Amino acid sequence: MLRKGIALAALGLSLVVAAPAASAAEQKPVMKHLEWSFQGPFGKFDTAQLQRGYKVYREVCSSCHSMNLMHFRNLGQPGGPFYDPEYKNPNDNPYVKALAKDIQVNDIDTETGDTIQRPATPADKFPAPFPNEYAARASNGGALPPDLSVIVKARAGGPNYIYSLMTGYKAPPAGLKINPGQNYNQSFAGDLTPFWSGDHHKVPVGGFIAMPPPLAPDKVTFDDGSPSTVEQQAKDVAAFLAWASEPKQMERKQFGLGAMIYLLIFSVLLYFSYRRIWRNVEH
Amino acid sequence: MSGHSTYEPKTGFERWLDTRLPIIRFMKDTALDFPTPKNLNYWWTFGGILALMLGIQIVTGVVLAMHYIPNAAMAFDSVERIRRDVNYGWLIQFMHANGASMFFLAVYVHMFRNLYYGSYKAPREVLWILGCVIYLLMMATAFLGYVLPWGQMSFHGAVVITNLLGALPVVGPAITKLLWGGFAVDNPTLNRFFSLHYLMPFVIAGVVILHIWALHVPGNNNPTGVNVKSPKDTVPFHPYYTVKDGFAISVFLLMYGVFVFYMPDSLGDAINYVPANPLQTPPEIVPEWYLLPFYAILRAVPDKLMGVLLMFSAIAVLFVLPWLDTSKVRSMRYRPTARLYLAIFLLACLVLGYCGAHPPDQAIVGEPSGFILMDSDINSITWLSRIGALYYFAYFLLVMPILGLTEKPLPVPESISEPVLSHPAGAPAGATASPEKRG
Incomplete structure (x- = not known):
């Protein structure tokens, strides 16, 4: 009886310890949770959404943000926004070639050794908007626009965070002092407390970001006729960045399904083998 | 050991080899015929699981090393390139990264099984100590490996841990400088960490061989903790335990697969996807989950050196465990009071893990009390860590020696077969109708 009492007390203590983790939540920035087509073990990317998202990146984000781990060929690989089963080698994909051709990349003229600009090919990396970190900071009021290649993995909340941030520019509450460039x-x-002159218990959530609101209604014209609202642009670019953070994730899930089924059957077979081998042993 | 060998060379070549290098005889006696108690439960399958995990980590690691670039400017991108451009690189890389967590999960189960069934007691002290050496080497290897992707947490984790060693008197600064290969964590650090990370698994494999050798001298412990008395207490390892371990391994791989294929990043920190930046320290530096309890013990002490010493003591105390436990009874099946204290010990480890993952100043319940004791608010993670750490050490240094002398254990069976054969007597009528169907 005593032992049970102590055990219950220990269990109770563990609940007391675990509970405040949820209740003691302080003022956290707003995180909106969306349904994504690619979530879950059977989720798949929506190709049309990835194409729209790429357009948002190309026409809006890429003027300040690099994606150093991305090549144009990635756009045409299986699972990518412009994959065409007719062109197994994405370097041959005419659509990807055309997309790349519109963009100038730096190269070296092998005849003269001069730095030149030429149209990109699918094998080229996405060119960075600034030659180095100092140039990037100088053009952005001292702030460094982060590389977006793995941004969805590098931020807690993933695509939900990107969407929330893109749609999180609200009119600042009266009483909040905003410095120029913020x-x-x-x-x-x-933490906005130092800039807040209102009620101390009602400090607004969120923070100051150097990036001005990047999206606006009709800023990007979608080729498939989707309405070009800020929410739509934000959702599409978040999906594109989620794909870019791990272009092989569809392959991972598909491979995983086969591996899991195999292991499941193997486990069942082993279990019955185990029962059969042990049938005459008393244990 | 298994006593006399039953191996009889059949072919001329086997007879020739047997008189020169009796390796086939050795393998047959140790891996196939080895007499194993017949009552081992599924908690005993984790030894086989651990051997497999070591194998997976070495194979995936060797392949990763073919593509990884140990250079501060290129390491982060090279890991991403493995995931993006190397054939099945994503699979190998996620298996390796999540494999470390699975390895630790299995080793913790294996160690708690030891604690519960008293497997560390005579005559298996050396077996247990070798296991502790493996565990220590695993922690070092995991830490070194975590630094290699050169993300923000890799870099700043390396800074924190190497600085800890710097707190040691006299030798500390020299050790730190040697580890760094300079005056800060930088490219030379990454290079030597990569080299050591490649070396360590083979050292572990060597100690594992000693561990298995030390296991095969006294043989397996078993859930009753009673010594094997007669051949009818045992079954040959093959096929009885190859098939049972095989089933458990397959189920374990299913769980491992869930992580690798469906949530490969869930055990890591998002900030490690930001390339290392020495000038920007992350708001919180947290180790991987399997090191959190020790991190909590470290931070529980206000003094840095004492914290480091206490953290190392938490591992060192494991080495002397066989001599701290005074109980004559091995298995806690027959030690109800000890079982309760062990449950609280498990809880203390989980609480310490929780503390290690949260900022030390964070209040446990509601607002901080404002009452400061030993540099910390009494309503803070720090004080919770102190309570957890206190119990951690009290369990080994007080509970184990005293309880063994004062408790009254339940009657222990005469032999392994006895409780099995006596089942029908105590069981209700009809329960034995189909004994072969009992698990």
């Missing part, structure tokens, strides 16, 4: 965003991490 923008209020309800989904950006920060």
Whole structure:
């Protein structure tokens, strides 16, 4: 009886310890949770959405943000936004070739050794908007626009965070002092207490971000006629960045399904073998 | 050991080899015929699981090393290139990264099984100590490996851990400088960490061989903790335990697969996808989950050196465990009071793990109390860590020696077969109708 009592007390203690983890949540930035076509073990990317998302990146984000791990060929690989089963080698994909051709990349003229610009090929990396970190900071009021190649994996919340941030630019509440070059965003991490002149218990959530609101209605014209709202652009670019953070993730899930089925059958067979081999042993 | 060998060379070549290098005889006696208690439960399958995990880590690691670039400017991108451009690189890389966590999960189950069934007691002290050596080497290897992707947590984790060693008197600064290969964590550090990370698994494999050797001298412990008395207490390892371990391994691989294929990043920190930046320290530096309890013990002490010493003591105390436990009874099946203290010990380890993952100043319940004791608010993670650490050490240094002398264990069966054969007597009528169907 006593032992049970102590055990219950120990269990109770563990609950007391675990509970405040949830209740003691302080003022956290706003995180909106969306349904994504690619979530879950059977989720798949929506190709049309990836194509729209790429357009948002290309026309808006890429003027400040690099994607150093991405090549144009990635756009045409299986699972990519412009994959065409007719062109197994994405370097041959005419659509990807055309997309690359519109963009100039740096190269070296092998005749003269001069630095030149030429149209990109599918084998080229996405060119970075700034030659180095200092140039990037100088053009952005001292802030460094992060590389977006793995941004969805590098931020807690993943695509939900990207969407929340893109749609988190709200009119700053009265009483919040905003310094020049800063923008209020309800989904950006920060502590606004020093800049808040209102009620101490009602400090607004969110933080200051150097990036001005990048998206606006009709800023990008979608080729498939989707309405070009800020929410739509944000959702599509978040999906594109989620794909870019791990272009092989569809392959991973498909391979995983086969591996799991194999292991499941193997486990069942082993279990019955085990029962059969042990049938005459008393244990 | 198994006593006399039953191996009879059949072909001329086998007879020739047997008189020169009796390796076939050795393998048959140790891996096939080895007499194993017949009552081992599924907790005993984790030894086989661990051997497999070591194999997976070495094979995937060797392949990764073919593509990885140990250079501070290129390491991060090279890991991403493995995932993006190397054939099945994503599979190998995720298997290796998640494999470390699975390895630790299995080793913790294996160690708690030891604690519960008293497997560390005589005559298996050396077996247990070798296991502790493996565990220590695993922690070093995992830490070195975590640094290699050169993300933010890799870099700043390396800074924190190497600085800990710097707190040691006299030798500390020299050790730190040697580890760094300079005056800060930088490219030389990454190079030597890569070299050592490649070396360590083979050292582990060597100690594993000693561990298995030390196991095969006294033979397996078993859930009753009673010594094997007669051949009818045992079954040959093959096929009885190859098939049972095989089933358990397959189920374990299913769980491993869930992580690799469906949530490969869930055990890691998002910030490690940000390339290392020495000038920007992350808001919180947290080790991987399997090292969190020790991290909590470290931070529980206000003094840095004492914290480091206490953290190492938490592992060192495991080495003397066989001599701290005074109980004559091995298995906690017959030690109800000890079982309760072990349950609290498990809870203490989980609480320490929780503390290691949270900022030390964070309040446990509601607002901080404002009452400061030993540099910390009494309503803070730090104080919870202190309570957890206190119990951690009290369990080994007080509970184990005293309880063994004062408790009254339940009657222990005469032999392994006895409780099995006596089942029908105590069981209700009809329960033995189909004994072969009992698990």
